[in-house]
Amino acid sequence: MKQPAITRSLLQWYEVHRRNLPWRGSADPYRIWISEIMAQQTQLERVVTYYQRWLKRFPDVTALAAADEDVVLKLWEGLGYYSRARHILAAARKIMSRFGGEFPRQFAEIRSLPGIGDYTAGAIASMAFGLPVPAVDANVLRVFARLDNLDQPIRNAATRAAVTRRVRSLQPAERPGDFNEALMELGALVCTRNPACDLCPLQVHCEGFRTNVVADRPVKEPKPGASKISMVSGVLPYGGKLLIQKRRLDNVWPGLWEFPGGVIEKGESPETALVREFQEELELAVEPETKIAVVRYSYTRYRVTMHAYYCRLAGDAVPLPVFKEALTGRFVSPGVLGDYAFPAGHRKLIDIMVDKAEFSRRLAQS
Ligand code: SF4
Numbered sequence: 570m571k572q573p574a575i576t577r578s579l580l581q582w583y584e585v586h587r588r589n590l591p592w593r594g595s596a597d598p599y600r601i602w603i604s605e606i607m608a609q610q611t612q613l614e615r616v617v618t619y620y621q622r623w624l625k626r627f628p629d630v631t632a633l634a635a636a637d638e639d640v641v642l643k644l645w646e647g648l649g650y651y652s653r654a655r656h657i658l659a660a661a662r663k664i665m666s667r668f669g670g671e672f673p674r675q676f677a678e679i680r681s682l683p684g685i686g687d688y689t690a691g692a693i694a695s696m697a698f699g700l701p702v703p704a705v706d707a708n709v710l711r712v713f714a715r716l717d718n719l720d721q722p723i724r725n726a727a728t729r730a731a732v733t734r735r736v737r738s739l740q741p742a743e744r745p746g747d748f749n750e751a752l753m754e755l756g757a758l759v760c761t762r763n764p765a766c767d768l769c770p771l772q773v774h775c776e777g778f779r780t781n782v783v784a785d786r787p788v789k790e791p792k793p794g795a796s797k798i799s800m801v802s803g804v805l806p807y808g809g810k811l812l813i814q815k816r817r818l819d820n821v822w823p824g825l826w827e828f829p830g831g832v833i834e835k836g837e838s839p840e841t842a843l844v845r846e847f848q849e850e851l852e853l854a855v856e857p858e859t860k861i862a863v864v865r866y867s868y869t870r871y872r873v874t875m876h877a878y879y880c881r882l883a884g885d886a887v888p889l890p891v892f893k894e895a896l897t898g899r900f901v902s903p904g905v906l907g908d909y910a911f912p913a914g915h916r917k918l919i920d921i922m923v924d925k926a927e928f929s930r931r932l933a934q935s
Pocket of ligand 1 (some may be wrong): 715764765769783
């Protein structure tokens, strides 16, 4: 069957202009899967480094499924959205237990794996197994919002369904994976936030360009404003070690490690909040000492200001923390902090702290 002109033009453009990425050209579902999950909400330049490191450590599903969760989270540290790493591990284990270690080949089976939605299942099914299934991500939605002059926000389920139908109608049976990749690549390189229409292979087919509404497509949605949060963290040295705890699984950054602390409540000073948090969550009486730093970082729509202090025990008793709001915790030597995965703000704090002379002094005195 003759391909539609859009399909032909797009595939020809892709042949010439596609970027050389380490997972491109591979039909290995494992590699495609890892690269796709890493690329969600992360810049591609960073993904390449993480991807190569990951494959060295976990070359296949079998190696990954046998890994300890802490090791997986550590390798993911810095990519953010840690539930992705936890889902990858759960999916690898499911592939071993349910599919005998073979990556499933059918869309519905791939879709049934933890952390894999329609988009990722479509990407794996089409690129690894040549199935004619759409893979509609934000790039593809943006391209079609302009190409077809869609006047509804692209987050709408109806808009997504319309774009999915459209991709299906254009997707060639013989190169379905290349077609999906070509659409995404066009969105990433040409039909970007500030589109380069003069370089676009689809310009003659573009309704948005023809009617001069490209700047208004996709239709903008009001964004929720950023929320500010003030937090406090306490670094408690004892016997040359530092107290850290592992975050609960039902909270942000599940399973990651941190210095104890929490949100500063209305009317509280950071110092008061620190004393309260240690008492409430660890049953430890502490006194804040010097301030180490004020660390600022963001996650999702939150802008966090974290006040970090050295603290010491209020009495002479041996500290026996009770981890009421954490999975577990322990005192660790500073030399092994690099073995634990921390959220970005706490990692930043570690970097600031270990560079200061006071750090060694406090540990020596503890
Ligand atoms: Fe996007 Fe411009 Fe190409 Fe239309 S012509 S698809 S707006 S880059």
